[in-house]
Amino acid sequence: MSAHDTDVLIVGAGPVGLTLAIELARAGVPHRLIDRAAEPSPLSRAAGIHSRTLQLLERSGVIEPFLDEGLEVRRGEIAMDGTPRAWFDLSELDERFPFIIDLPQARTEALLADHLAGLGGRIERGVGLVGLFADADGVDVQLQRDGDEAAEAVRCRWVIGCDGGHSTVRTLAPTQLHGSFKGERVLLVDAECEWDVDWPVLRMSLNRHGLAGSFPFTGRRARFFAQLGDLDLADDPTLDDAQRTLADLLSPTLRLTEAHWITTLTLHHGQVPRYRFGRVLLAGDAAHIHSPAGGQGMNTGMQDAWNLAWKLVLVSRGADEALLDSYDRERHPVGARVVKLTTRATRIAMTTVPGVHRLRDTLVGAMVGRDGVRQRLELGLTELDIAYHHSPIVGEHVRRAADDLVEPGDRLPDAGDLATALPAGRHAALVVHPATADDVTTVLDALGDLAEVIAVVTTPMADLPEGATALVDPDDAVADALGLGASGVVVVRPDAYVGYVTVPVDGDGLRHYRTLLGLPTG
Incomplete structure (x- = not known):
């Protein structure tokens, strides 16, 4: 067997890559964590950290700063065409952490990076993956550092792609996403606001023009998103543009007072056919992409990382490499469910068929108002209902x-x-x-x-x-x-x-x- 420079190369230092690096660092598994970006992004797409993720953060020894800095959100409201139709209350769950912690993703990444540093780990920024060739014993990769003309040759045992929806690792694996690529536009806004509503409450609003939601932060700051449907919006929206759009889709009483940032993105729904390609594995948005509705993308990705991490640790200590096949067997169905449900919810929310949206409003309100349905919604939202009953390793x-x-x-x-x-x-x-x-x-x-x-x-x-x-x-x-x-x-x-x-x-x-x-x- 040829020599390896490190055991695991993690590509992408977002929440998923950081979570994986933390677990490997705790176990003493040699690894490198690289990210093409020279600096962390201030554009925090994710906002909510759900109950199951909080439980696993506690097991990682990093829960306290999240509880100290984030905002506990226990209640949610679903409105149809401006009228509240359904509610949920996570306090009803008999679980540790019966709430969502709302925190900008940039702060989530900073807290995880601090914890990794405390374990002796670090992020190599300004380093991109430009080449990958896997054989039976390892992976030869080429890394390009900002400012360097020559690429660095590195040999590792495993490459883990945690590099997001435009994953380089996915391209080089090679594989691709399968799903819906209609290019739905989404507005994301991080802003201070004036809004005469109960706070903190997670809000979702559905109407014939689009789907919108808000995730409250501390103070009167919130993360807003809007799937635009047939609404027009400038490619580089201003605060006034965002104000008009959210007033139409979310609430006419909402007033944005100061924007931390405003951006748009093109939304797709898809998943790779499998998560393992020999010595190359994918996690998070590199493996599955979907609507921000429900705020499950980051949570699902971080749980991908926890599932994969302990298996990499055992393999590094002598377990058969076939153990890593169970990562795909366990996590691929979870990702498929999230993609399916968010895609379906988006289609239902944004229906333009005459009369169908009124039937939608009536049925959704009636169903979510039932105790059993509401509890299933709460368990699904918090990802407390995930199980691996059909796994080959249980x-x-x-x-x-x-x-x-x-x-x-x-x-x-x-x-x-x-x-x-x-x-x-x-x-x-x-x-x-x-x-x-x-x-x-x-x-x-x-x-x-x-x-x-x-x-x-x-x-x-x-x-x-x-x-x-x-x-x-x-x-x-x-x-x-x-x-x-x-x-x-x-x-x-x-x-x-x-x-x-x-x-x-x-x-x-x-x-x-x-x-x-x-x-x-x-």
Whole structure:
């Protein structure tokens, strides 16, 4: 095998690339993070950080500055032709972080970059990818640094494209997006405003001319977007242009007082056919692009990064490279769902068929007003409903099943002190109600150094085996959330999804999980 200059080259230092770099830095995986731009962009397309992303930021050890600086948004309103028709309230969710944190993307990137620097990582700015050739053992790339005539030749094991909707990595992979490319125009505005409405509330407005929304920030600053439909707008819109457009599409009482920036973009909906091309993988907007409605693009991309990161870590430590195929198997359906739903929502919102928009208003208002539908909307918006039940790397060995037992691929329930008890960047094996200390020893022996073993007990365990820790759960909050009334093991992945379940404790089943991950069992 030829020598490598680094293990992982990450192309693109937006939220997705930064998230991936942070996880690799924490695990000590050699990597480089490059970005063609000499400076971070002040144009922050994304605004909202959803509940699931906040949970994972907490696991990355970087949640506090986001909570300190961002604005908690718990409520949302959907209006049809200027009339509020439906509402949602994330406070109803029995979850950690039952809210959205609204924060300009530029600040999200700055906070992530600061955290990466604290881990010893850095961004190489003004460095672009200009060539890529992959073989069986690695990838040869050519990097062009601003001001240098000659390109730098680098050999790495993996290249990860986190370089956005106009991805160079995607082009060189080579692959392309498949979807709708009608070129819908979108107005984005970051501005101070005067607006006699409840604050902070996320707002969406649909009418026959277009779709618009607002994401409140601290003070009276907000991010506004408008999908323009058949409305005319100058290519370089002024504050007055933005004012007129948003008054038409969002609210006639809105007054923009000062713009931080105004821009337009051309919107497409699409996704690459797969996320892995040998030693080249794609994440975030490089893999999927869609409407800003719902604010899920950045969140979906960051969760791509968390899913991929722990697998790259295991492969760097000897796991079979086939483990990386599961990244596509798990995340491609998630991206496809987001693209499908946002495309459908945009078409419904912007219908021009006579009478259809009135029927749309009535049906949407009635449906979202129902408790079950509203809860599904809230779980979908926050991405708390994502699961990997059909993943090739999850499984179970269950002889005594309860109706409410967690399933492999489920998101780990938020219960008791689990959020703070789980190790960062590692698997955890929750040994619930161990019958004896031998149960804990069985798990330690079967999983080896893959996981931190945690005995979940109602009272302190006097004979806890060396190498394990205990989580005292006096009211059985954790056990109940997992659906375990008797002894069993729930293996939690580093991205806080259930990887394996065994009831009762079974060493062979746990060794099988190592096999699923491409790890030796000896």
